[in-house]
Amino acid sequence: MPHNRIEVVQGDITKLSVDAVVTAANEALSGGGGVDGAIHRAAGPALYEECRTIGICPEGEARLTNGYLLPARYVIHTVGPVWDGGGYREAETLSSCYRRSLELAADTEIQSIAFLCVATGVYLFPRPLACEIAVTSTLAWLEANKLPQRVVFCCFEGEDYQLYMDYLDMVR
Ligand code: AR6
Numbered sequence: 001m002p003h004n005r006i007e008v009v010q011g012d013i014t015k016l017s018v019d020a021v022v023t024a025a026n027e028a029l030s031g032g033g034g035v036d037g038a039i040h041r042a043a044g045p046a047l048y049e050e051c052r053t054i055g056i057c058p059e060g061e062a063r064l065t066n067g068y069l070l071p072a073r074y075v076i077h078t079v080g081p082v083w084d085g086g087g088y089r090e091a092e093t094l095s096s097c098y099r100r101s102l103e104l105a106a107d108t109e110i111q112s113i114a115f116l117c118v119a120t121g122v123y124l125f126p127r128p129l130a131c132e133i134a135v136t137s138t139l140a141w142l143e144a145n146k147l148p149q150r151v152v153f154c155c156f157e158g159e160d161y162q163l164y165m166d167y168l169d170m171v172r
Contacts, residue, residue, distance in 0.1 A: 002022050002139050002142035002143050003139070003168065003171075003172050005026050005142055005149060005150055005151060006135075006138065006139075006142070006150075006151050006152075006153065006168065007150065007151070007152045007153070008153045008155065008161060008164040008165055008168065009152055009153070009155070009161075010087070010118075010154075010156070010157075010158065010160075010161040011154060011156070011161040012038070012154075012156065013035065013039070013090075013114055013116050013154040013156075014021055014038050014042040014070060015071065016071065016072060016114045016152065016154060017071040017072070017106075018072050018096075018112040018113060018114045018127070018150075018152060019070075019073050019074060019110040019111050019112045019113065019148070020067075020072055020073065020074040020075065020076050020080075020105055020108075020110045020112070020113045020114070020118075020148075021039065021041075021070065021072040021074075021075055021113075021114045021154075022066075022075075022076045022078055022101050022113065022114065022115045022116065022118070023035060023036050023039045023075055023077050023078070023116070024036055024054055024061075024078065024079075024080055024116060024118045024119060024121065024123070025057060025077040025078060025079050026079060027058060027059065027079050028056060028079055029051035029052075029054055029055075029056075029057055029063065030051070031048055031051075032042045033066065033122065034121045034122055035116050035156070036077075039070070042069060042070055043067060043068040043069050043070045043075065043081040044068050045065075045098075046066075046068045046069075047065060047066070047068050047075065047089070049110065050065045050066060051065060052130050055096060055100055055129055057077055057078075057079050058079065059079045059080070059081055059093050060075050060081070060092075060093040060094075060095070060096035060097055060100065061075070061078070061079060061097075061100055062077065062078040062097065062100040062103075062104050063077045063078075063093040063104075064076055064077075064104050064108060064132065068136065071134070072114070074108065074110065076101045076104055076105065076113070078096065078097040078098075078100065078101050078118060079097070080093070080094055080097050080118040080119025080123050080125065081093035081094055081119055081123065081125065082119075082123045082124070082142075083119065083123060083124040083125040083126065086087050090119075090125065091112070091118070091129065091133055094118060094125060094130060094133050094134075095121075095133050095136075095137045097117070097118050098115070098133070098134055098137035098138055098141070099137055099140075099141060101113070101115070102138065102148065102151075103141075105147065105148045106145055106146075106147040106148060108145060110147065110148050111115075111147065111148055111149045111150065112148055112151075112152070113148045113151055113152070114151075114152040114154045115134065115138075115148070115151070115152070115153055115154065116155075116156065117130055117131070117134070117153075117155060117156070117157075117160050118130070118134070120160070123141050127157075127159060127160055127163060128163055131160065131163040131164055132167060134164075135153075135164065135168060135171065138151055139171070
């Protein structure tokens with residue numbers, strides 16, 4: 001059952017011991033504020049050096065690097081949409097972030113992956129809709145694919161934790 005492969009936790013994604021953590025990056029993969037800044041600080045400068053060799057990651061896409069000093073072996077960098085009212089395919093782009101990250105994880109034979117709530121900070125994507133897209137996109141992937149075996153939704157805010165728990169209960 002795909003639902004059984006999903007777990008929701010509240011906390012700091014930089015502390016999680018999973019094969020890969022997903023970060024909410026910008027197109028230049030240049031670090032910055034928010035959770036991306038926290039991941040870069042925890043991973044150390046080698047992460048930024050590797051990002052420089054990748055170049056641009058377009059919106060809705062994902063790129064893989066090593067995790068360096070993080071407990072996670074890999075970082076998957078995905079670039080969410082900036083919310084601009086919903087008429088600019090923001091939902092499709094966010095769904096693509098989850099799908100492409102999961103695809104990259106499966107191609108790398110990653111067993112466990114942790115997502116944060118992509119685009120819901122500086123990029124202002126509404127949290128309830130972001131949660132719905134994250135869960136439905138992930139469930140659709142898990143229905144059709146064996147890997148990753150385990151998906152963690154790591155919510156920093158209590159509000160997100162509750163949204164994920166409630167939405168998963170509803171679709172179970
Ligand atoms: N662990 C898990 N989630 C966290 C953590 C943490 N340690 N810290 C914050 N969050 P944001 P975005 C949550 O703004 O909206 C960066 O500068 C937070 O509660 O980091 O996709 C990039 O370089 C929020 O729900 O990402 C981009 O320029 C979520 O992480 C831009 O921000 C995402 O917030 C991306 O903006």
